[in-house]
Amino acid sequence: MTGVVKRFRGGGSDVTAVDGLTLEIAPGAMVAVAGASGSGKSTLLHLVGAIEAPDEGAIEVDGLDLTRLRRARLAEYRRGLGFVFQRYHLLPALTALDNVIAPVLPYRVSFDKTARARDLLAAVGLSGREGALPSQLSGGQQQRVAIARALMGEPRLLIADEPTGNLDSATGAEILDLLAEIRRDRGTTVLIATHEQHIAAACDRLLRLRDGRIVEDIDLTGGEEPASTLARVDGLRL
Template structure:
């Protein structure tokens, strides 16, 4: 049996809030295979983004075990998690999270430089070209449209060639045309580099393109269904 790329066993997440301890995720058991595209769907507040954060080691599980590429994320400290994400994961957020004082090229080159790649700027330029932004590489985020900023964020996530790509509502702040373009780019990266793609979405059309859809409700998995990806 092939070892899953991601595995969660009885994972739970509780956080301290103003009103006390809040239980966000309960007893999540889930595996994701290499090269699979998994959509996380459900109503607002169901725990979709929190589950994605657990998968990326951006939140620490309160209980259970999470492994990624055979590594136990629940046993890592913050520095180890940061190194693991840098080397193995790409994360795309709804709000882009670009560094405002850096150009598009510098934003994309940053994770490559941190990983010690001597050709960081050459690779960053190639990634910007791949998302159709070679003519905008010297522009700062404030000079770019929302769709262009998300393309830069996607290029930054893809540049280190991650084995796992996580996307949290990647089309949430975009109009229909730009959203469709970002979706095509995401799936193109999966096809081109063989990355495993996990994404949170409210978009039915985006969910239908996934190999599999997991629906959450009240912090629990309510449905896990395999489906034929849209042609």
């Protein structure tokens, strides 16, 4: 990501959410993006996830310049990512199993969709709750379903926007542990927007934003490589 600027129209004038941001993230890292409300955290994640397009600058992931991709190729890129949001975004009429399957339902894949969804629900601690509707699950359980859904396409990059914001501290800690386990076991790069200090402290690196700019970039590993299988995500750069 080089020289990225993103503006939004608000109140009759442009608001700069991301202001000339340049950033590189190593493969397999778990990176926290912190800052006050309006600092640009969510916008940064949306730019990396190709939910928003920059007004200036370039965003490159795995050698792809997202600013040069056509609509169909951008949609394909987004399908290769995992997204976890604060409000879960589960479909209320679908079971936990069907919510996990939903992202790949329209597509041909090389695996058994139902079997993988069951495996992922077991991996996030929800074995036996496959038939439960979202309304029958706690907030933490719903977020676990959302994480399983995000992993359905075996993403190399998992983007989490305030994933513990609606949870109590104990449940939030469980979700954080789960994300760290996913990074460790699957070699997934994890990018987390958060305002919670304990979540940032559990990551390899902390980026603190203010007014769309990086004001702190802190290595939390003590100079060591993050404990993940980097070879499995070789070449992932933002």
